[in-house]
Amino acid sequence: MTLQRGGPLIVPRHHAPLARALPFRRAAGELPSYTSGADMIDERGWSVVLGDRGFGDVLLALGLVQALADGTGRDAELHYEGPRPRLMQRCRLPLSTSLTEGPHTVYTRHGKGFTFHAIPERPQAWLDILDDELVEVHAALPMRYYLAAEQALGVRLPADRAPLPTFMSTERARPFHVVFVSATSWPSRKDYGASGFARIAAVLAQRFLAAWTFTLITSSDAEPMAFDGVKVLAGLDAVDCLDVFASAEVVIGNDTGLTHLAALTERPDGTGPHVIGLYGRHAHTKWTTGRARHHAIATTFSQMLALADRCPVRDHLDDAMWSQSASLADLPAEVIAEFASDLAGWW
Incomplete structure (x- = not known):
């Protein structure tokens, strides 16, 4: 990891x-x-x-x-x-x-x-x-x-790194608001799972007494679910997700487009949420915006791809060959919660 x-x-x-x-x-x-x-x-x-x-x-x-x-x-x-x-x-x-x-x-x-x-x-x-x-x-x-x-x-371009444009929101950050993104194009291989995100929320709430607010964004075809203390938003349009992301101090999500959008969200004061992407079967150094507030927790397989600059699509690599090394389920909720807290300065 x-x-x-x-x-x-x-x-x-x-x-x-x-x-x-x-x-x-x-x-x-x-x-x-x-x-x-x-x-x-x-x-x-x-x-x-x-x-x-x-x-x-x-x-x-x-x-x-x-x-x-x-x-x-x-x-x-x-x-x-x-x-x-x-x-x-x-x-x-x-x-x-x-x-x-x-x-x-x-x-x-x-x-x-x-x-x-x-x-x-x-x-x-x-x-x-x-x-x-x-x-x-x-x-x-x-x-x-x-x-x-x-x-x-043949000309020098101005960006030193992270050249992507941001997306604007009028929302401001709400203290101790955490948003989880479980929507993904491949649930069986790239999803930490709603129950996994609920465990992260539970760890945060247990370790630090605060007015926590937890929101889980899922796809429109996700199974109906309910977790104590977690508001579930199913099938939210990407443009509406912008305002949810802007209101969060931290966004934690699968390696997916909505998580990248969270890292590109800009509030009226120019700030945005810290974003943690969870990477299982793609290189965490490639599939990122590159912005300073876009962070990663990656499996062993993801790190292997990053070091070799390999692509499972282009190079026809089946992560199942490497046993559990690409499994998001093996990323401990406690480690993710600790990393989020460190980034946000909660404890």
Whole structure:
């Protein structure tokens, strides 16, 4: 089991994951090799097909949209079309929106000369050499997209890390409010389980006397459930989840799109909740926003994937081959509660 705090990932070289070194020292101010990419794409316009797979894939692919917006003229008018216009209207990236049944797509109004498809299995992790001993690991999927675009455009982009735009809420934090996210695309393999989240709530309530409020967000097709002291919200739309997340001090959830959205939630004062993602069968260093308040608790299998930069989809890896090493059920509720309390400063 691995506990990983959010923010920059700087490690000794001998602890670095298997990844290529950037061809330029980015943190030291070196620039990518010049190409004519930025000028060509700016002139003809662009579109990014975010896909129609999982919600998390779509959110993390906004790193590619942000890269193109940063590198080809920030004044270009952008438009989103797809099934979630209400959510995208809350995005910090200025977008006009329209509702369509096709894939999520963002494009420049003046043209779609170049089309980019955000496919999460493709972009690789990068190591930025800091000195003779240390490297910064750029493994988060949004930054993989961002650095790939930076080298294709041939211009230095402004974000040092965590390039994703945030999503706005008017809600403010309520002390000792904890939100759990059990919704997932694969309940049998990627769900800590409602009863597991209820155990975390019980541990928190037992260890520290406070006016706790616990909320559990589940999918619309989840079995009806009830737990003492836990409010259950079933099938909540993502845009409505924003306000629930903003009201929480801590969000704890499966490795899923709603948990990523929680890490991108921004309150009126610029803050947001601490978010702990629980990772079983995907690399915790990749499937993250990369933001400083997006943390991880990962199984042994997840850590193996992170160090080898492997993908179970692309590389056809069945986590069942590694016995219980990918089981979220083996992550102790006591450890999760302790980590959450440490992040929030409760005890």
